[in-house]
Amino acid sequence: MSRSDEPPxxxxxxxxxRFGERLAVDDLDLVVRPREIFGCLGPNGSGKTTLMRILxxxxxxxxxxxxxLGCELPREAERLxxxxxxxxxxFSLYEDLTVRENLGFASQxxxxxxxxxxxxxxxxxxxxxxxxxxxARAGDLSGGWQQRVALAxxxxxxxxxxxLDEPTAGLDPQSRREFWEKLFxxxxxxxxIFVSTHYMDxxxxxxRLCLLRDGRVAAIGTPAELCAPLDGRVVNLRVPExxxxxxDLASEPLVASTTQLGDTLHVLLGPDAPxxxxxxxxxxxxxxDRGHHEVRAGESEPNLEDAFVALVVAERRAAExxxx
Amino acid sequence: xxxxxxxxxxxxxxxxxLALRRVGAMTHKxxxxxxxxxxxxxxxxxxxxxxxxxxxxxxxxxxRQIPTAVLDRADSAWSRKLLSELEATQTxxxxxxxxxxxxxxxxxxxxxxxxxxxxxxxxxxxxLRGRGAEISILADASNPTVASAVILAxxxxxxxxxxxxxxxxxxxxxxxxxxHLAPDDRHSFSPESDLVRAEPxxxxxxxxxxxxxxxxxxxxxxxxxxxxxxxxxxxxxxAVVRERERGTFEYLIATPVSRSxxxxxxxxxxxxxxxxxxxxxLGLGWAIFDxxxxxxxxxxxxxxxxxLAAMLSMGLVISSLARSQFQATQMxxxxxxxxMLLSGFMFPFDAMPRPAQWIGEAxxxxxxxxxxxxxxxxxxxxxxxxxxxLAIVAFMAVALAIAVTxxxxxxx
Numbered sequence: 001m002s003r004s005d006e007p008p009x010x011x012x013x014x015x016x017x018r019f020g021e022r023l024a025v026d027d028l029d030l031v032v033r034p035r036e037i038f039g040c041l042g043p044n045g046s047g048k049t050t051l052m053r054i055l056x057x058x059x060x061x062x063x064x065x066x067x068x069l070g071c072e073l074p075r076e077a078e079r080l081x082x083x084x085x086x087x088x089x090x091f092s093l094y095e096d097l098t099v100r101e102n103l104g105f106a107s108q109x110x111x112x113x114x115x116x117x118x119x120x121x122x123x124x125x126x127x128x129x130x131x132x133x134x135x136a137r138a139g140d141l142s143g144g145w146q147q148r149v150a151l152a153x154x155x156x157x158x159x160x161x162x163x164l165d166e167p168t169a170g171l172d173p174q175s176r177r178e179f180w181e182k183l184f185x186x187x188x189x190x191x192x193i194f195v196s197t198h199y200m201d202x203x204x205x206x207x208r209l210c211l212l213r214d215g216r217v218a219a220i221g222t223p224a225e226l227c228a229p230l231d232g233r234v235v236n237l238r239v240p241e242x243x244x245x246x247x248d249l250a251s252e253p254l255v256a257s258t259t260q261l262g263d264t265l266h267v268l269l270g271p272d273a274p275x276x277x278x279x280x281x282x283x284x285x286x287x288x289d290r291g292h293h294e295v296r297a298g299e300s301e302p303n304l305e306d307a308f309v310a311l312v313v314a315e316r317r318a319a320e321x322x323x324x
Numbered sequence: 325x326x327x328x329x330x331x332x333x334x335x336x337x338x339x340x341x342l343a344l345r346r347v348g349a350m351t352h353k354x355x356x357x358x359x360x361x362x363x364x365x366x367x368x369x370x371x372x373x374x375x376x377x378x379x380x381x382x383x384x385x386x387x388r389q390i391p392t393a394v395l396d397r398a399d400s401a402w403s404r405k406l407l408s409e410l411e412a413t414q415t416x417x418x419x420x421x422x423x424x425x426x427x428x429x430x431x432x433x434x435x436x437x438x439x440x441x442x443x444x445x446x447x448x449x450x451x452l453r454g455r456g457a458e459i460s461i462l463a464d465a466s467n468p469t470v471a472s473a474v475i476l477a478x479x480x481x482x483x484x485x486x487x488x489x490x491x492x493x494x495x496x497x498x499x500x501x502x503x504h505l506a507p508d509d510r511h512s513f514s515p516e517s518d519l520v521r522a523e524p525x526x527x528x529x530x531x532x533x534x535x536x537x538x539x540x541x542x543x544x545x546x547x548x549x550x551x552x553x554x555x556x557x558x559x560x561x562x563a564v565v566r567e568r569e570r571g572t573f574e575y576l577i578a579t580p581v582s583r584s585x586x587x588x589x590x591x592x593x594x595x596x597x598x599x600x601x602x603x604x605x606l607g608l609g610w611a612i613f614d615x616x617x618x619x620x621x622x623x624x625x626x627x628x629x630x631x632l633a634a635m636l637s638m639g640l641v642i643s644s645l646a647r648s649q650f651q652a653t654q655m656x657x658x659x660x661x662x663x664m665l666l667s668g669f670m671f672p673f674d675a676m677p678r679p680a681q682w683i684g685e686a687x688x689x690x691x692x693x694x695x696x697x698x699x700x701x702x703x704x705x706x707x708x709x710x711x712x713x714l715a716i717v718a719f720m721a722v723a724l725a726i727a728v729t730x731x732x733x734x735x736x
Binding site: 023053056058060074077078081082084086088090091092094095106109110111261 | 570571572573574575576577578580581582590733734735
């Protein structure tokens with residue numbers, strides 16, 4: 001049975017949450033399927049945390065419906081609790097308790113018996129390679145280890161759904177990679193994971209993801225689906241004077257945005273630009289006319305960041321057209 | 325030699341200027357933060373005002389209207405006259421009539437009265453024969469201030485009454501015409517006058533429970549309650565708000581733990597802490613100040629347990645209202661002040677004006693003080709203090725209900 005045939009784990013329609021005048025979540029529709037790692041990508045203030053809090057039943061939506069694991073929120077939030085694990089953005093375990101004590105508390109508060117708790121804590125310590133830190137106070141651990149403990153605590157009762165709010169923010173690449181290996185193992189074991197992140201390299205690893213902007217879903221799909229519309233719209237350039245080239249390219253109508261990657265310029269073309277091969281030669285000529293030498297331009301693969309930038313550019317353009 | 329990468333040296337004048345600028349920046353920042361914290365700003369005005377009003381009302385060493393029982397064994401015109409004049413002094417408020425000394429002592433024990441006046445059966449006869457009748461006043465000396473007031477008022481009344489009435493009484497016999505001397509004429513008699521004989525009445529004040537009227541004996545049992553009020557309330561007042569401040573609150577409310585489970589779980593450990601504190605204060609009081617423990621400690625426990633729970637519940641109420649530990653501390657103080665001043669811990673309860681007494685009756689400490697003093701100093705059984713225990717339990721139930729309903733498993 002494929003994921004799309006089973007009832008969804010999360011289903012939201014018309015979800016809206018206001019804080020005073022401000023719309024944190026705005027008429028949002030969302031479906032998360034069983035056993036997928038679903039990413040939620042968006043800038044700060046785009047509504048990721050608010051959305052997660054609504055899905056955890058910690059905030060009531062102002063309008064719309066959200067059903068999580070068959071529980072209507074926020075009405076049936078308490079029925080939902082035993083089946084979900086939650087990691088808040090800020091480290092939220094007890095810093096003055098040891099790792100083992102924190103896990104024990106998490107286990108018992110989710111209703112496991114003393115004997116089950118002993119067993120699960122031992123298993124979890126091993127599973128997360130935390131044996132060496134079992135007796136350390138949670139507050140004394142480094143960021144990477146704290147997040148690992150938090151994930152261990154969030155999964156100790158074997159939840160069917162994990163909601164993780166920027167779990168890898170501020171971690172080094174090695175810790176992040178290890179963290180994601182854990183997520184894949186959990187998904188493989190049958191858990192569904194709803195995770196928010198800032199990191200493009202993590203977003204690419206999700207089965208599906210949504211791009212959130214101003215509380216709305218700007219795009220939703222697999223990473224490949226999100227990048228597909230940008231095929232043939234990305235050009236890479238090498239020029240001896242990249243800073244001056246960026247300034248010059250700002251006045252070239254074909255170019256939507258330019259990103260500097262060391263000595264290379266990653267250029268996203270506007271929606272009305274010709275295919276990348278042709279655009280590359282036009283940009284080449286454009287730069288040579290402005291005194292740039294040894295320009296090398298060629299087509300490149302679009303990435304998620306391009307997809308994100310393209311959305312922002314398109315929105316800006318739509319706004320400009322609306323107000324001439 | 326100073327290169328581009330070297331920090332330039334600065335002179336003392338410049339250094340002072342910089343220091344001033346930094347102090348200014350700190351001051352400015354502190355002020356801004358203070359102004360943003362609205363509740364704390366309120367307390368800056370609220371606490372001194374409350375303190376002023378409470379102290380003004382509560383500090384009244386001039387004890388009046390002591391609830392008093394009367395055992396009138398004479399039950400005659402003279403005894404009624406005597407008692408009504410005693411009441412007119414305003415020191416005594418004759419609220420109870422009792423039939424036996426035992427009943428009077430029971431009322432003293434449960435602190436329903438602060439004094440009991442006993443009029444002897446042969447009052448009239450002794451008065452008229454000038455043989456000197458003895459009025460006894462039993463005073464609750466567990467409160468030395470009240471006891472002193474009773475002694476002062478009682479003896480003063482005796483002397484005054486004697487000198488006013490003597491001219492009417494001496495030589496008079498039942499049925500015989502009196503000497504027809506107006507009371508104001510008493511000045512015409514010098515003390516050496518042969519009309520002045522033995523004092524017709526003497527007032528004997530018998531201080532009960534704390535005959536030496538030592539302050540420590542009175543203070544220590546009360547101190548148990550005061551210490552528990554502050555520590556217990558603060559413990560739980562910080563408990564929920566600490567979770568909020570440290571960010572563990574959001575994690576906690578996302579678990580299946582229910583509101584009442586959180587509340588009970590936060591109260592239980594401190595009940596143990598509270599009993600340890602009771603034992604500590606009583607033990608030290610006994611060892612250092614020789615404070616007696618007349619009653620049963622188990623009886624005291626029946627009062628202490630609900631009292632601890634009430635204070636812990638009050639702390640939880642504060643905790644669900646406060647947004648920071650700082651605010652919680654201030655709110656606790658706001659509750660602690662009236663508790664200390666209006667409960668009868670420092671100043672005699674009966675001496676306070678009526679409205680202050682009403683507030684006092686609503687505070688659990690008031691009732692716990694009666695229990696602690698009753699059991700420890702008077703050896704009263706807890707059954708005689710039932711109403712005090714009930715008052716505390718009622719307070720606890722209300723506070724706990726408020727705490728549970730104001731604690732939301734939401735982040736609004």
